[in-house]
Structures are given as C-alpha cells and as structure tokens.
Amino acid sequence: MRANVSRYDLRAPDGLTEALHLVSNGWKPLAGGTDLMVLLEAGKLAERRLAGLWKLDELRGIEVGDETITLGALTIFAELRHSPVVGLNLPLLASAAAEIGGVANQNRATLGGNLANASPAADAAPALLVYDAELEIVSLEGTRRVPYHQFHRGYKEMDLRAGELIARIHLPNGRGRWQGCWRKVATRAAQAITKVSLAAAARVEEGRIAEIRIAYGAVAPYPLRCHRMEAALRGAALPAQLPPFDELAPIDDFRSTARYRLKVARNLMETFLASLA
Ligand SMILES: Cc1cc2nc3c(=O)[nH]c(=O)nc-3n(C[C@H](O)[C@H](O)[C@H](O)COP(=O)(O)OP(=O)(O)OC[C@H]3O[C@@H](n4cnc5c(N)ncnc54)[C@H](O)[C@@H]3O)c2cc1C
Incomplete structure (x- = not known):
C-alpha cells in the first residue's frame, strides 16, 4: 500500500495577480492535481508549497470568435468533451478529451495541466499540435505567446520559465472542416x-x-x-x-x-x- 503523503502548504488565491506572486516566489502551480497528487502520494514531489489555481475564473472558459477559439488553461476535459462548439470546430480535441482517464479524471483534469505536465503521452497534445495552437503565458512581467509546436524542447523540458503560468490556449477556427x-x-x-x-x-x-x-x-x-x-x-x-x-x-x-x-x-x-x- 502506498501512503506517502507528507505535509504540504496549499494556498488557493482568488485572483490571478496573487497566484502569480506565489508562483514567482517558488510556489508550485496546482490545477486539478491529477498528476501532482499522484507524485505527492508516491513521495516524488520535491515542492512542498502549492499554489491552487482552481478558483481563478480568469483562466476558465471557452470563447469562440470568427477567427479564433480560446480555451482557458483550467478548462477540464469533461467540458471539452461535451462542448458542442469544441465538438464542431475542434473535433480531434473533443475526441481526445473523451478518452482521457475516466469520468472522474475528466471532471478534474485540466488542459493546462496536461500541457505543463509535459508527458510525451499527454493526450490533448497531438490535437493541439494539429490545430496550430498558441499558448498565452502570463507572469508578473506580462504576457507572451508561444506556438505550441515550439513549447516542448526535450523530455519534460518546455518553454515555461519560473514564475509563469499557462493562461489560455488559442486555436484557429475552421479546422473542423478538414x-x-x-x-x-x-x-x-x-x-x-x-x-x-x-x-x-x-x-x-x-x-x-x-x-x-x-x-x-x-x-x-x-x-x-x-x-x-x-x-x-x-x-x-x-x-x-x-x-x-x-x-x-x-x-x-x-x-x-x-x-x-x-x-x-x-x-x-x-x-x-x-x-x-
Ligand atoms: C487515473 C488517472 C488517469 C489518467 N489518464 C490520463 C490519460 O488517459 N491521458 C492523459 O493525457 N493524462 C492522463 N492522466 C494524467 C492527468 O490527468 C492529466 O495530465 C491532466 O490533464 C493534468 O491536469 P491537472 O489539472 O490535474 O494538472 P496538475 O496535476 O494540477 O498539474 C500538472 C503539472 O502542470 C503544472 N500546471 C498545472 N496547471 C498549470 C498552468 N496553468 N500553468 C503552468 N503550470 C501548470 C503543475 O505545476 C504540474 O507540474 C491521468 C491521471 C490519472 C490520475
């Protein structure tokens, strides 16, 4: 039996600025926790200060424009799976979301967490690559955009600096017709x-x-x-x-x-x- 959960500090700020202050001071972002809590339980998580992102409404939502669809980093896979807009315009992402874990996992696991966990087997990643997604990354210094195909640089290495969070994922509208x-x-x-x-x-x-x-x-x-x-x-x-x-x-x-x-x-x-x- 694994029972390795040790003490940790968790803060759950109400606003993005406070979350960015925590992250810039070395607190580890915690979204749905479906990767992090597994590491914690296995005794493999070095960080003991966790910045909970769950209450940050700024990082939620699916917005559809004529040219672009924008997904908040905290969008959970259940939303992606059931959203008619995603099903119509980003069908590969909707299909991937439906096959991630099981229903309990899909109700908690976020898109941003899937990308930042940087597993080679992350199931949302191939669809985002096909759709030419761009990541909007925020920090106390401001905002920058990274084409998703340039984000991963090696095994678990990515273009995400200390103090930064993935805020949103932008995708061109219209690929659903391919x-x-x-x-x-x-x-x-x-x-x-x-x-x-x-x-x-x-x-x-x-x-x-x-x-x-x-x-x-x-x-x-x-x-x-x-x-x-x-x-x-x-x-x-x-x-x-x-x-x-x-x-x-x-x-x-x-x-x-x-x-x-x-x-x-x-x-x-x-x-x-x-x-x-
Ligand atoms: C039972 C089970 C089944 C699973 N099945 C699958 C599967 O089929 N396919 C699959 O791809 N994955 C699967 N996973 C892995 C996991 O559920 C996904 O990778 C999930 O999307 C992680 O999201 P999260 O919100 O839970 O991330 P968390 O665990 O909260 O965080 C993961 C990592 O991302 C970082 N992070 C989170 N959000 C942000 C952000 N906005 N900005 C910067 N960094 C951030 C965290 O610091 C951490 O390093 C499974 C996990 C479990 C436990």
Whole structure:
C-alpha cells in the first residue's frame, strides 16, 4: 500500500495577480492535481508549497470568435468533451478529451495541466499540435505567446520559465472542416496511458492533399509535430504513399516496445491516408 503523503502548504488565491506572486516566489502551480497528487502520494514531489489555481475564473472558459477559439488553461476535459462548439470546430480535441482517464479524471483534469505536465503521452497534445495552437503565458512581467509546436524542447523540458503560468490556449477556427482522425492505442479503452497516439487532419482538393497536419504522442521525448511527414505528403495525389517515419524516436519501456510503437504508428497513418482517398 502506498501512503506517502507528507505535509504540504496549499494556498488557493482568488485572483490571478496573487497566484502569480506565489508562483514567482517558488510556489508550485496546482490545477486539478491529477498528476501532482499522484507524485505527492508516491513521495516524488520535491515542492512542498502549492499554489491552487482552481478558483481563478480568469483562466476558465471557452470563447469562440470568427477567427479564433480560446480555451482557458483550467478548462477540464469533461467540458471539452461535451462542448458542442469544441465538438464542431475542434473535433480531434473533443475526441481526445473523451478518452482521457475516466469520468472522474475528466471532471478534474485540466488542459493546462496536461500541457505543463509535459508527458510525451499527454493526450490533448497531438490535437493541439494539429490545430496550430498558441499558448498565452502570463507572469508578473506580462504576457507572451508561444506556438505550441515550439513549447516542448526535450523530455519534460518546455518553454515555461519560473514564475509563469499557462493562461489560455488559442486555436484557429475552421479546422473542423478538414478531414481528421484521432486514434489512441493503449492497453484498455479507459484509464490507460497511451502507447501510441495519432492526431492528423488534411484538406483535400481535387484528389490531392492540399494541406496536412500530423502529430504523434508517445513516440518521442515529447508530443511530436511531424513537419517532414507533412512536407512529404503536401500536394500528393490520393491514394498517397506512406511518408518517411524518421522523425519518430520511440523507446522500449514497461508499456510497450519501440518496434511495436513504430509499427502501430505506421498502421495508424496508413488507415488515415486511406480514409482521405
Ligand atoms: C487515473 C488517472 C488517469 C489518467 N489518464 C490520463 C490519460 O488517459 N491521458 C492523459 O493525457 N493524462 C492522463 N492522466 C494524467 C492527468 O490527468 C492529466 O495530465 C491532466 O490533464 C493534468 O491536469 P491537472 O489539472 O490535474 O494538472 P496538475 O496535476 O494540477 O498539474 C500538472 C503539472 O502542470 C503544472 N500546471 C498545472 N496547471 C498549470 C498552468 N496553468 N500553468 C503552468 N503550470 C501548470 C503543475 O505545476 C504540474 O507540474 C491521468 C491521471 C490519472 C490520475
């Protein structure tokens, strides 16, 4: 039995400025806690001062504009799964949200937490890469924007400095009209960490791939947007040949082997390309 929960300080500010003061003084952000509490219980969380973000209404909400959809970092997966606007305009994200953990997890786990936890297997990540998401990052110094495909830099390394929070995720509106797919391969249908995932979307014109976006989960040290694959497929006549897979660098671990992951990644791509024809 694991029972390692040790003492910790938790402050839950009502406003963003107070939260930013805490975070800039070294307090660790705590959103839904579905990753952090697991670490804490396992005795693997170094930080003992937690800044609870849950009451920050500034970081909630789904806003739809003509050009852009904006998601607050505290948006939980249950909202993404059930939102008609997300289902219509960001269907790959809605599908991923429906497959994250189980219902209890989806009622607590946030989109911002999924990105900042920076797991290579984070299930929201491939859809956000395909949708060319941009992160709005805030600190006491101000606000900056980072294209999500530049956010991850290595295993658990990201473009998020001390004192910063992810505030919002901005996505272009209109990608819902592209032909897309989200596939998660795991041991079970629910409550299972991804072995391989694929999000992909393409715009087809006159039998050719006019535009395409491809992203995989769990085949590299971080969620991977596959620019070389996209370049190989852009303009290709349908049915298209498989692109090169040299951007993927899967590993062997207790969940799967690199060989299996690569094989599944190819199969998923084959199925997606066949669906376009
Ligand atoms: C039973 C179970 C099943 C799960 N299944 C899945 C699954 O199928 N797919 C999947 O992808 N994940 C899964 N997870 C992992 C987890 O639920 C998700 O990664 C979730 O989105 C984390 O969000 P959170 O709000 O709980 O983050 P927290 O645990 O609160 O935080 C996670 C990390 O992000 C940081 N953080 C949080 N919010 C911000 C912010 N706004 N700005 C900056 N940093 C921030 C925290 O400091 C921490 O480092 C599962 C977890 C459990 C316990």
